[in-house]
Amino acid sequence: MMWRMAFRNLFRNKRRTMATGAAVIAGFVGLILLGGYIFYVEKGLRANAVYLLNKGHISIFKKEGLQKYATKRSFYEIKPEEQKVILEHLKKYENNIEWTGHAITGSGLISNGEKSVPFMATGVDLLTLEKSLNHPQVKKWAHDFLTKDAADFVQAIKSDPLSISITARLGELIDRKTPFSQLPEEKRNVQLAGMDVYGDLNAVDADLSTSYSTGSELLEDAGMLAPYELLQKLYNTDGAYYMMVYLKDDGHLSRTVANLNHDFEKDNLPFQAYPFNDPAISPNYVGSMGFLYAMAGFFVFLICGAVALSIVNSLTMGILERTREIGTLRAIGFQPQQISWMMTQESLWLCFLSSLFGIVLAWMISVVVNLAHFTFSPPGVAVAVQFRLSVNPTLAVMITALLLALVGTTSFIVTRFKMKMKVVELLSDSGA
Amino acid sequence: MLKNINYKILITILVISRLAWADALGEKLLKASDRSRGGVEHGMTWDTEVTTIENGETSTRKFKVRAKGANANVEALEPARNKGEIYLFNDRTMWFFKPSLRKPVSISSRQKLTGQAANGDIASTHYARDYTPTVEKTEMIKGDKVYVLMLKAKANNLTYDKIRYWISDKTKRAIKAEFLTLQGEPFKRATLEYDNKINIDGKPTPFVSKMEITDAKFEKNKSILNYINPRMEDHKESIFNVNNLKR
Structure with missing residues (x-):
């Protein structure tokens, strides 16, 4: 009424x-x-931080590795046997895990045989690259961050394990224009040099295949995406800088990270998990x-x-x-x-x-x-x-x-x- | 009045002459000191053993250095994983190559080679060519008069921007150095010893035997470069040609 x-x-x-x-x-x-x-x-x-920048919903580092890895790589990297221990602990959460991956990062010089310029590279396992670049979340929300040929990177690695993807701006700095796949083989071939885990200079061959964008103005002049094994070879290591966990549902992310860290602490394991929205992991986000x-x-x-x-x-x-x-x-x-x-x-x-x-x-x-x-x-x-x-x-x-x-x-x-x-x-x- | 002007002209001439003399002295001292650090026109060969102590860990690397004029070919001998790697110095340009590479990599002489040693520290020294000297002062060290020179880089692709360099007046050899940042703060210090001998133009000349480079802030972190068996040896130009470093 x-x-x-x-x-x-x-x-x-x-x-x-x-x-x-x-x-x-x-x-x-x-x-x-x-x-x-x-x-x-x-x-x-x-979507950019989790999938395209390969942070995962959860990044797992060696304790203090996030801060100190660059200064003492051999000590703060996650060795293959340690990766197995982490995977064992993740089994408890497997119902909500889409997949796990591992990554290695590093800096160095990319050379065209005449001149060299600095790069900042992330080496990611093939499964992660394949799933990330084609993930529905990326296609729906973050396709602006994908270059035209970004999705071809996985296929390029499958046919040539030395394939790397660099930003168009880094390509210009070494006088290579996109699309890199159309360049003659001689021009596609570049060398990557960097300090390895022993503190020595090392270098490997690589082939330019596709372009990608870091999404960040600060990193765009030096961004490189490479196969995990290629960066391991460059830095003379079999370890990873961090492991990524991709969740099916990230609704309880903070709780999952807290539980995981509790598990590590309880078992006296030297690992630390971070959510993707931690300022130290994704400052841009x-x-x-x-x-x-x-x-x-x-x-x-x-x-x-x-x-x-x-x-x-x-x-x-x-x-x-x-x-x-x-x-x-x-x-x-x-x-x-x-x-x-x-x-x-x-x-x-x-x-x-x-x-x-x-x-x-x-x-x-x-x-x-x-x-x-x-x-x-x-x-x-x-x-x-x-x-x-x-x-x-x-x-x-x-x-x-x-x-x-x-x-x-x-x-x-x-x-x-x-x-x-x-x-x-x-x-x-x-x-x- | 006229007398006053004459005095001023005389003083100006004296000041300019003094400065010119100081510059000429600095260059002369640098040229002389370079000779004892491989900066000669003739071909030379020596081995360098670099012992690095960093954060309590010790490691050793060994290189064979073949130098001639402005060029040097530095080959890694030890450890086994680095054997066959080559650092090539063409004038002020530097290349890195290893047999598994298709092309050499252009690198910077400033880049860290190992520990405190930069790539540019391993080859022959050409400070007279690369730096502009200024005599800062003189000091007495162990009873000897020593000139303290301030060296400023002539180009921006050199190993260091500024070096404070102590050269003995008596021996004309450098005895220590401070490597400075652009702001003039020392970030590395080095001491040099000359217990080796080489024959240049038939004259026995002392040659550097040890250089100890220390981190200016963390003095426990250091690299010791031992120069072993230096000898005059002619080299083919081809070993300094970057085009020959291709697979």
């Missing part, structure tokens, strides 16, 4: 209802598109998301503030106009709480209907923006990415709930103030 009355009341002053509704819709669309943008960026950066969350917090504050003020204004005007009506309701026996609740219900109806309209509008805007295919290069990102908006249903429900709570609370507080007036004062109000 009350809800119906509240709904009918919306049509008593259509202009004001529309004005308030428009403010709620604008706020709703703003929040949902901002949330949709952050959602898309988060998914993209997550953590930094970008931190900035976006701070920016979003600011905008949410502004939007919610504007919506709340619109509601306060509209309700105050409505109450001023309806003071005598409120007095009449009070005179015929309505309790102040009942009247406050009815007026709050009006605002809740308005907010709910505006949210429904807002979802449709936000979806239409996102479709138009995505079809327009705007591209831009975010700060610190080496590739041009498409500006995409995504209307996420869960987020829409959450924002609707947030706005309903905001509108409901605001309305109730405003009407409660008016209810403090005596019935006689309400009935004799001139409406001015």
